[in-house]
Amino acid sequence: MQTEIGSVDFYQNVSAYPVKAPIISIDDCSGTVFCEGDYSLVVFDTDKVTMFDKYSADGFCDPFTQTWNVDKDGSGSLTTYKTLRGLCVDYSPPKTTPKPEVNCMSCPTYIEDFFNPDYSKKSDISFRIVYIHEDLSELPPENGCRRMKVECSSTDTCESIEIIAYSYSTPLTGIELETTMNSASSIIKCGDDGQYYFNNSVKNITNVECVFKRC
Secondary structure, eight states, X not given: OHHHHTTSTTHHHHTTSOEEOOEEEEETTEEEEEOOTTOEEEXXXXXXXXXXXXXXXXXXXXXXXXEEEEESSSSSOEEEESOOEEEEEOOSOOOOOOOOOOSTTOSOOOHHHHBOTTTOEEESOXXXXXXXXXXXXXXXXXXXXXXXXXXXXESXXXXXXXXXXXXXXXXXXXOOSEEXXXXXXXXXXXXXXXOEEETTTEEEEOEEEEEEEOO
């Protein structure tokens, strides 16, 4: 049936929507064509197209003219159809999954979401036991946007400690603001796109890497 309907010009108006065959019930010379659920009934004749929407097409056949007489609007007035080729069309809007709200307070605050263990490096640490620490702590918002303090520290002195910003697996640049012999810290801010920024110049920070050299 759909192959035949596809030859009708009006078919292009419904082909972009989900379609399926209607339910047809025939008893002797009377018949009903209808759709279920959210589908609307569209009936194609050789010379016209009728949209029944949520209503059924109810009628009876005329054996002498080989046509169908159908009440198309419930008024009792009958319309003659040479053929009853029906199609159920779902005109309802596509169902979409709402996206999580993204704003300048939606950046992650949990350390496991920010410090990737694969990125943490301890370069040239001596054989004595040295403990390192990585911390992400929330600061009071600025202009209604989240701010986080990033800290990398060691129990021993180091030649240098760097905080390298990453956008996923791509290294960006060092973002440390304050450094000592055993610590480095920085402040990052959450943007309207839900990504962290540093000094409005380093964008889309998703991870950081603490690099400890010669501790």
